[in-house]
Amino acid sequence: MTQTWTNWSGRQTAEIQEVVRPTTERDLVESLETAAKNGWSVRAVGASHSHSRIAAPDAMLVELDGWQGVLSTDAAAQQATVKSGTRIFQLGEPLFKAGLALRNQGDIDRQSVAGATATGTHGTGPTLGNLSSSVHSLRVALASGEIINCDATSGDLFEVARHSLGGLGLVVDVTLDLRSTYRLHETLWTEHPTSVFGRIDELTAATRHFEFFWMPKLDKCACKSLAETDADVDELVDNKLERIGWSHNIISSTRDDKHTEMEYSVAAADGPACFMELRDMIRNDFPELEWPIEYRTVKSDDLWISAASGRETVTISAHQDITLDDRDIFEACEDVFRRYNGRPHWGKAHYQTGAELAELYPRYRDWWQVRDSHDPDGRFVTPYLESLRP
Numbered sequence: 184m185t186q187t188w189t190n191w192s193g194r195q196t197a198e199i200q201e202v203v204r205p206t207t208e209r210d211l212v213e214s215l216e217t218a219a220k221n222g223w224s225v226r227a228v229g230a231s232h233s234h235s236r237i238a239a240p241d242a243m244l245v246e247l248d249g250w251q252g253v254l255s256t257d258a259a260a261q262q263a264t265v266k267s268g269t270r271i272f273q274l275g276e277p278l279f280k281a282g283l284a285l286r287n288q289g290d291i292d293r294q295s296v297a298g299a300t301a302t303g304t305h306g307t308g309p310t311l312g313n314l315s316s317s318v319h320s321l322r323v324a325l326a327s328g329e330i331i332n333c334d335a336t337s338g339d340l341f342e343v344a345r346h347s348l349g350g351l352g353l354v355v356d357v358t359l360d361l362r363s364t365y366r367l368h369e370t371l372w373t374e375h376p377t378s379v380f381g382r383i384d385e386l387t388a389a390t391r392h393f394e395f396f397w398m399p400k401l402d403k404c405a406c407k408s409l410a411e412t413d414a415d416v417d418e419l420v421d422n423k424l425e426r427i428g429w430s431h432n433i434i435s436s437t438r439d440d441k442h443t444e445m446e447y448s449v450a451a452a453d454g455p456a457c458f459m460e461l462r463d464m465i466r467n468d469f470p471e472l473e474w475p476i477e478y479r480t481v482k483s484d485d486l487w488i489s490a491a492s493g494r495e496t497v498t499i500s501a502h503q504d505i506t507l508d509d510r511d512i513f514e515a516c517e518d519v520f521r522r523y524n525g526r527p528h529w530g531k532a533h534y535q536t537g538a539e540l541a542e543l544y545p546r547y548r549d550w551w552q553v554r555d556s557h558d559p560d561g562r563f564v565t566p567y568l569e570s571l572r573p
């Protein structure tokens with residue numbers, strides 16, 4: 184009997200033949216044998232928080248809620264090995280007890296480690312890379328059933344594995360590069376966009392993390408900065424606009440209001456002009472938009488298909504309510520992003536074809552070639568992933 188999968192927003196659904204909930208490595212390998220026998224594609228999901236259909240299964244769904252936990256920590260090497268289905272929020276306390284912390288986190292901490300790294304999930308900060316760039320090594324169950332170890336010495340395979348879009352195999356566990364624990368001082372304020380962009384370089388450089396949500400109806404930016412501090416956590420300031428705490432308690436927020444989202448990355452130098460053009464377009468063409476536009480920064484990296492590959496980056500996200508049609512506004516936003524050579528977030532809405540993506544990522548065709556060589560039967564290629572083939 185078929186079952187229905189739904190993503191976090193409820194916007195994406197899929198009918199599936201079989202759901203596997205592995206608790207042992209043998210279960211993972213057996214699921215691949217079953218899929219091969221039936222000619223099914225296989226899709227692992229973490230928290231199903233992707234807005235695009237990148238997590239949508241087609242036949243077999245491997246759900247990793249029973250595949251969570253920190254396996255080991257190494258304070259000297261500043262690394263930890265975790266099961267792939269571990270949610271980011273589940274890392275906070277165990278890492279803290281080992282004197283370790285993630286270098287950065289996204290807006291929320293509900294994603295799984297494998298899901299977040301598969302799509303290049305990021306937070307904000309010009310000196311801080313996305314989560315995929317913190318992957319030191321992984322173990323992956325390939326379509327053949329072989330479980331391989333993979334790190335920087337594995338060459339091209341590592342490039343696909345650490346930012347896999349779920350397309351290489353089932354990630355078994357991930358070793359992350361971390362740092363020692365740190366405290367952050369959060370400050371919140373509102374400011375007009377013209378004023379923000381009058382001092383955007385200063386704001387971006389002033390702290391580790393700066394970001395804002397522009398609220399179109401008010402034409403105001405809800406700004407947030409997080410500065411690393413040695414202040415004692417006991418000195419917690421709690422006037423609602425400032426607080427101090429350990430990084431894992433401060434960086435991420437709660438986002439319970441269901442929405443859909445488009446996000447593009449542009450070169451950091453183009454961020455202000457791109458945002459201002461988007462703001463003008465929304466004020467003229469979509470004055471009824473209630474949801475904010477988010478503006479963040481990400482450090483350049485060397486990953487083949489990272490949205491920050493080879494360039495210092497600004498990310499700009501548009502949101503829409505799930506009860507409303509998002510196509511018109513997202514297409515209009517995408518028109519603006521295209522003018523700035525924007526690269527779409529793999530876990531969010533976009534309308535790019537495979538050939539267009541190959542123009543945006545110099546190593547995109549290589550990514551596919553390496554992927555195909557390890558999975559010639561396309562066991563990990565769902566219809567959506569196939570639609571992105573160059």
Ligand SMILES: Cc1cc2nc3c(=O)[nH]c(=O)nc-3n(C[C@H](O)[C@H](O)[C@H](O)COP(=O)(O)OP(=O)(O)OC[C@H]3O[C@@H](n4cnc5c(N)ncnc54)[C@H](O)[C@@H]3O)c2cc1C
Pocket residue numbers: 191226227228229230231232233234237238247267268288289290291293294295296297298299300301302303304305306347348349350352353354355438528529530531
């Ligand atoms: C409320 C909300 C806030 C968000 N905030 C941010 C943010 O701040 N920054 C940002 O960059 N993004 C953000 N996102 C997007 C989100 O981080 C990504 O879509 C991320 O991939 C979701 O993680 P997940 O565990 O839900 O993965 P899923 O959506 O379940 O899967 C994503 C991909 O990972 C693959 N995958 C998962 N587990 C495995 C595994 N074990 N082996 C192989 N492949 C696997 C899936 O097949 C799929 O291709 C947000 C999304 C929401 C809904």
